[in-house]
Amino acid sequence: MVKKVYLYGLVPTSEYEESVLPEKRGFDDEEVIHALPMGEIAAILCKLDSNAYTESFIEEKMNNDLEWLQKKAFHHHEVLMLLNKLYTVIPLSFCTIYNNEDSLITSISSQMDQLTESISRIYGKEEWNVKVFSNDEILKKKVSDSNSTIEAKRKEISSLPPGKQFFEKKKLDQLVERELEKEREQLCVHIHDELTAYAVQADVKKNWDKKATGRKENMSWNSVYLLEQNEVNRFLEEVKIQEQKMGELGLQMEATGPWPAYHFSRLGQMKK
Amino acid sequence: MPSVRETIENKEVGLIDILDVILDKGVAIKGDLIISIAGVDLVYLDLRVLISSVETLVQSYENNRKDVTSDQFDDERRALVDATGQPNKWTD
Known part of the structure; x- marks a missing residue:
């Protein structure tokens, strides 16, 4: 039976020949992870039992077996x-599986130019992730105390007859909410701009729901940076500076890295 | 004293942090490496769907972790007896 192939990543063959890949069990513990050199690029992969790893099996596991997902995601990571x-590695997305080795070779070979270009783009660089979480209560108080639009509205309301005040206060609450969102966005954009100054490339990603993060605070910003190795320390110092500044406003920052360049090794043009 | 970098590097990352990056390509799957190099031969998943299902899963996983006391268990059993109208099936 022809085996399926789980592809972890693509590395320059020259680098692979210089440093030995330590022995490691593969995705299903049965097979060992090994390299398949294809000219300039070598694929790091392991074989998978074709009968066991069908599309429906993986889908079923991903959707209904969180323990499996956690174990396999950590393994991939x-x-x-x-x-x-x-x-220097082009990391593949979780569960990138080919039906057989020939299919993998055909696919990779046809993209060789773009892959080597991608490798040279990420060579000597690191990918870092920064997430911002906000405690809206603290920020709301700040906004409500210091925003001039809100202050003007509040003065206006206090001169109204009591009956009218009730409805106007309700409207004011909505205004505070909108201003809060605006303020939060501005602060995050400011952080992002400051950090982007150190990066070769930067990008903003989707925020995760509270249900997924399991945190009390809302995720307000999720961004990713590609940094020259010698810029990383300065970048992290900047993160610390921003962290201290934003802490009083109820914004918490969380930097993680260095990650394999999942985001920036993507093929094709990327803008900063 | 460890550097800022060392402190961050040694910090444990959670499943969500990992999924956030290892599914990164999947999120913008159009024109993506996986799709474009694999064509129809690839066993792939709609990772946008996966992300939303992970969100639900993590939540239900956390909700299910609470322990069931024997009182709760008995309550549920009584409810089952009422609901099914088959006392023999649900009592000892």
Whole structure:
């Protein structure tokens, strides 16, 4: 039976030949992770039992077995972190599986130019992630105390007859809410601009729901930066500075990294 | 004293942080490496759907972790007896 192939990442063959890949069990513990050199690029992969790993099996597991998902996601992460330490790596998305080795070779070979271009783009660089979480109560108080539009509205309301005041106060609450959102967005954009100054490339990603993060605070910003290795310390110092400044406003920052360049090794043009 | 970098590097990352990056390509799957190099031969998933299902899953996983006391269990059993109208099936 022809085996399926789980592809973790793509590395320059020259780098692979210089540093040995440590022995490591594959996605299903049965097979060992190994390299398949294809000219300038080598694929880091493991074989999978074709009968066991069908599309419906994986879909079923992903949707109904969180323990499986967690175990396999950590495995994928662990392998890529190892590859990222050893080589310049184009990391593949979780569960990138080919029906057989020939299909993988055909696919990779046809993209060779773009892949080598992508490798040279991320060479010597690191990918870092910054998330901003906001405690809206603190920020709301700040906004409501210091915003001039709100202050003017409040003065206007106090001169109204009591009956009218009730409805106008309700409207004012909505205004505070809108101003809060505006303020939060502005602060996050400011943080992002300050951090982007250190980056070769930067991008903004989707925020995660509270249900997924399991935190009390809302995720207000999720961004990713590609940094020259020698800029990383300065970047992290800036994160610290912003953290202290934004802390009083109820914004918490969380930096993680260095990650394999999942975001920036994407093929094709990327803008800063 | 460890540097800022070391402190961050050694901090444990959660499942969500990992999924956030390892599904990154999947989120913008159009014109993506996986799709474009694999064509129809690839076993792939709609990762946008996956992300939303992970959000639901994590939540239900957390909700289900609470322990069921024997009182709650008995309550539920009584409710089942009422609902099914088959006392023999649900009592000892």
